[in-house]
Amino acid sequence: MTFEQFLDLVERTPDIARRPNAEQEVCLAASPARPTMIVAGPGSGKTTVLVLRALRHMLVDRLAPERIVITTFTKKAAREIRSRLIEWGEALVGQAAAMPNLPPEDFALFQHLDVNRVVTGTLDSICQEALGSDRHADEPPLVTLEAFAANVILQRRGRIGQIYRANEAELGAFLAPFTMDGTAPNTVGDAAAALVPIVERFIQDRVDVGAFGALGQPLAHQLIAAIATDYRTYLRDNNLLDFSSLEEAMLRRLQAQRVPTLLAETAVVLVDEYQDTNALQEAIYFELVSALNASFTVVGDDDQSLYRFRGATIELFRAFIARCEARLGTTPQGPLYLVENYRSTPEIVNFFNGFIREDPNFAPARIQPPKPVIRANADPSRFPVLAMFRPDAETLADHLSGFLHDVFRGGGYRDPNGNYPDALRGSANGGDLGDAVMLGFSVLEQQRPYFGNPPKPRFVHHLRVAMQQQNLAMFNPRGQSLRDIEQVEQLLGLTILAIDPSGRPGGQLFEAMPITNVAKFFMRRWVTTAQALLATRPAAIYGKTLQQEVADWSTFVLGQAGEKASSRDWPLLDVIYGLVPWIPHFEEDPEGQVYLEAISRAAGQAAGFSAYSGKLVRPASISDENDHGRLSVLSVLRDVIAPIAENVIDVDEEIMPSVPRDRLNVMTIHQAKGLEYPLVIVDVGADFSTNSPKNRFRRFPDAPSATAQIEDVLAPFTPDLGALRMARSALDRSFEDLIRLYYVAFSRPQSVLMLVGCDKMLKWNSTIKHVATGWRQDDSWAWRDTSPPYTGRRPPAVVTPPSIQFV
Numbered sequence: 001m002t003f004e005q006f007l008d009l010v011e012r013t014p015d016i017a018r019r020p021n022a023e024q025e026v027c028l029a030a031s032p033a034r035p036t037m038i039v040a041g042p043g044s045g046k047t048t049v050l051v052l053r054a055l056r057h058m059l060v061d062r063l064a065p066e067r068i069v070i071t072t073f074t075k076k077a078a079r080e081i082r083s084r085l086i087e088w089g090e091a092l093v094g095q096a097a098a099m100p101n102l103p104p105e106d107f108a109l110f111q112h113l114d115v116n117r118v119v120t121g122t123l124d125s126i127c128q129e130a131l132g133s134d135r136h137a138d139e140p141p142l143v144t145l146e147a148f149a150a151n152v153i154l155q156r157r158g159r160i161g162q163i164y165r166a167n168e169a170e171l172g173a174f175l176a177p178f179t180m181d182g183t184a185p186n187t188v189g190d191a192a193a194a195l196v197p198i199v200e201r202f203i204q205d206r207v208d209v210g211a212f213g214a215l216g217q218p219l220a221h222q223l224i225a226a227i228a229t230d231y232r233t234y235l236r237d238n239n240l241l242d243f244s245s246l247e248e249a250m251l252r253r254l255q256a257q258r259v260p261t262l263l264a265e266t267a268v269v270l271v272d273e274y275q276d277t278n279a280l281q282e283a284i285y286f287e288l289v290s291a292l293n294a295s296f297t298v299v300g301d302d303d304q305s306l307y308r309f310r311g312a313t314i315e316l317f318r319a320f321i322a323r324c325e326a327r328l329g330t331t332p333q334g335p336l337y338l339v340e341n342y343r344s345t346p347e348i349v350n351f352f353n354g355f356i357r358e359d360p361n362f363a364p365a366r367i368q369p370p371k372p373v374i375r376a377n378a379d380p381s382r383f384p385v386l387a388m389f390r391p392d393a394e395t396l397a398d399h400l401s402g403f404l405h406d407v408f409r410g411g412g413y414r415d416p417n418g419n420y421p422d423a424l425r426g427s428a429n430g431g432d433l434g435d436a437v438m439l440g441f442s443v444l445e446q447q448r449p450y451f452g453n454p455p456k457p458r459f460v461h462h463l464r465v466a467m468q469q470q471n472l473a474m475f476n477p478r479g480q481s482l483r484d485i486e487q488v489e490q491l492l493g494l495t496i497l498a499i500d501p502s503g504r505p506g507g508q509l510f511e512a513m514p515i516t517n518v519a520k521f522f523m524r525r526w527v528t529t530a531q532a533l534l535a536t537r538p539a540a541i542y543g544k545t546l547q548q549e550v551a552d553w554s555t556f557v558l559g560q561a562g563e564k565a566s567s568r569d570w571p572l573l574d575v576i577y578g579l580v581p582w583i584p585h586f587e588e589d590p591e592g593q594v595y596l597e598a599i600s601r602a603a604g605q606a607a608g609f610s611a612y613s614g615k616l617v618r619p620a621s622i623s624d625e626n627d628h629g630r631l632s633v634l635s636v637l638r639d640v641i642a643p644i645a646e647n648v649i650d651v652d653e654e655i656m657p658s659v660p661r662d663r664l665n666v667m668t669i670h671q672a673k674g675l676e677y678p679l680v681i682v683d684v685g686a687d688f689s690t691n692s693p694k695n696r697f698r699r700f701p702d703a704p705s706a707t708a709q710i711e712d713v714l715a716p717f718t719p720d721l722g723a724l725r726m727a728r729s730a731l732d733r734s735f736e737d738l739i740r741l742y743y744v745a746f747s748r749p750q751s752v753l754m755l756v757g758c759d760k761m762l763k764w765n766s767t768i769k770h771v772a773t774g775w776r777q778d779d780s781w782a783w784r785d786t787s788p789p790y791t792g793r794r795p796p797a798v799v800t801p802p803s804i805q806f807v
């Protein structure tokens with residue numbers, strides 16, 4: 001099939017039904033013989049082009065699908081690419097096979113072409129699969145650790161506790177800038193949390209750890225290098241991998257010219273969201289492409305780089321052409337540009353175009369020469385960018401839920417001032433709350449809950465409550481810590497009662513364990529919650545009461561005869577799933593399903609690193625201190641239950657692939673990268689009613705972020721990258737990150753963008769500065785109305801930002 005035929009077919013295939021525009025066509029036609037760099041703003045079809053380019057390789061270049069690798073940055077985006085590829089690919093291949101006058105060899109090829117075989121995923125997931133399925137018979141299986149398990153091991157095997165306590169002054173002073181509140185860590189857990197990103201960066205940034213921790217360097221450096229080395233040695237000796245060592249293992253394999261089978265025939269590498277690539281990932285791509293002489297296409301937008309905290313280095317994208325020349329010895333084609341935005345209305349495109357060019361200090365952080373300004377392709381809509389600002393978070397939540405009700409359940413929302421003629425309503429074609437998304441810096445519903453203190457609700461929580469009153473539901477499983485959710489408390493409390501009964505001679509084990517006080521505090525609280533549930537005498541299920549179920553497990557762990565004694569050992573998961581039927585929330589509610597999955601994963605991870613692999617062993621002698629039954633209970637409590645109590649287990653944002661259509665999805669802006677929704681509500685300050693220094697890092701930093709400071713500390717030991725990064729100051733980089741974050745948020749909507757915040761931010765003489773509301777780093781404010789010049793004694797009540805309609 002010729003390239004022209006391919007383009008025609010794309011346009012004629014009903015599931016795709018679009019003609020690539022002239023710029024997209026150039027990107028699709030670019031020769032695979034040279035690396036290609038595509039740079040473009042949001043919604044311009046970057047991902048679309050990447051998927052079509054993969055299809056071109058199959059249909060025009062006649063490449064086998066398994067020889068094509070597509071990667072992107074988040075799991076969500078990877079799923080999106082895969083589903084687009086398969087949906088479009090199958091339709092296109094079907095059409096192709098039905099083309100009249102098709103040469104017989106093409107017919108045979110298309111008939112057996114299976115698009116499912118294209119290798120897609122995040123680089124991590126591809127490394128995991130490639131290395132996991134490709135070991136020699138004598139090599140033990142590799143286990144990839146989730147972040148929490150890696151942290152637990154770092155604490156234990158890196159001997160953080162011991163080293164920290166012995167050198168608290170030096171380490172405390174060194175780590176202070178990297179903690180949440182800028183003070184020295186209070187506990188070993190806090191110290192570990194501050195150390196994790198540094199230890200990860202050693203690998204992601206390819207830091208010269210030897211030089212960092214050399215004699216003559218500050219003591220803190222030497223100690224941290226030793227902690228990292230102990231941790232890595234332990235992982236290696238036990239065939240465990242965390243995500244950065246997984247990628248490093250891949251790089252080493254490639255450097256040793258042992259390309260894993262999954263990738264051995266790779267002819268084409270296509271990378272989406274390249275602006276978030278870190279140094280280690282860049283090295284993998286270059287190594288893979290040069291080892292196999294593969295075609296290499298990268299696509300990205302310098303303005304949408306969001307993952308500095310995971311080592312993302314925008315400079316690698318900016319300097320792609322030069323780095324390719326140096327590393328691969330070929331000059332890439334490009335940068336090729338895309339300029340038409342197909343996603344958003346012109347009103348929205350104007351707004352985010354203006355936003356990204358607002359602060360002159362941001363200009364030098366962008367790709368040079370600047371890429372062309374993105375241009376709206378759609379016709380003007382009748383809706384301006386909307387903004388809802390109210391005196392406080394509760395009122396705002398109340399009014400916003402009313403707005404959502406009007407749009408999706410009522411007769412539509414009409415501007416009370418009649419500023420625009422039409423009612424805003426959900427799509428007549430099955431429109432529902434799921435077409436809207438609420439984006440913010442954080443999705444937490446409570447202000448950092450601190451044990452002992454009652455947590456203070458944040459805007460998102462008020463919104464949940466206000467929506468409930470309107471019979472509307474929200475989907476925000478990451479809004480609360482797992483340990484604070486009532487049903488989780490019940491389930492884990494019951495689990496503790498089942499496996500660590502108070503009837504044990506000598507008392508419950510967890511009380512005497514060397515775990516943190518925080519862990520014990522929450523574990524006791526869960527037990528109390530579980531006892532309250534038991535006291536309600538829940539109805540029997542399949543003829544068995546909850547009391548009996550708990551008692552059956554207790555008899556097992558105490559070595560008494562009973563129903564469970566039939567097995568020598570039981571996975572903790574069996575205990576958990578045995579108890580779940582009495583807490584229907586876990587089965588019936590979509591958020592509950594996510595919580596259960598998170599708990600199950602924590603229990604499952606224990607298999608990789610915990611002494612008894614997360615199993616409970618039948619005791620031989622209950623009074624023996626070294627009895628395996630007893631030790632196995634201790635392992636489970638320490639490695640699964642205590643980490644949840646210490647809040648080191650995150651509810652993984654990727655667990656639930658699709659959100660129920662009748663719920664408002666609440667997401668962090670990071671998560672929303674690459675996605676689009678008809679209605680996007682962006683929280684630009686619903687909780688900011690004062691100029692509190694505590695929240696400045698989220699809106700208008702007065703000091704560099706922890707991440708930028710880590711970059712500074714590591715720069716002298718980071719060959720190549722260090723100097724590139726230091727070209728901008730740490731504070732400049734912190735501002736850049738916020739500007740990019742809100743740019744991504746503002747460019748997600750298809751039809752309507754609405755900003756929400758607190759009134760006080762809009763006062764003429766407001767001190768609550770926020771880059772999202774037009775403040776520039778030099779303290780000037782784009783939204784402040786300067787015409788006519790203000791001369792009176794009283795400043796005007798509010799500003800009038802351009803092109804925004806207040807509702």
Ligand SMILES: Nc1ncnc2c1ncn2[C@@H]1O[C@H](COP(=O)(O)OP(=O)(O)OP(=O)(O)O)[C@@H](O)[C@H]1O
Nearest residue numbers: 018019020021041042043044045046047048342674
């Ligand atoms: N030639 C085209 N004709 C019509 N619609 C198009 C065309 N190209 C892309 N689109 C549509 O535009 C929207 C945005 O495309 P896509 O997601 O590929 O953009 P992107 O550049 O990857 O966005 P982002 O920068 O936000 O990741 C999608 O809905 C896509 O289907």
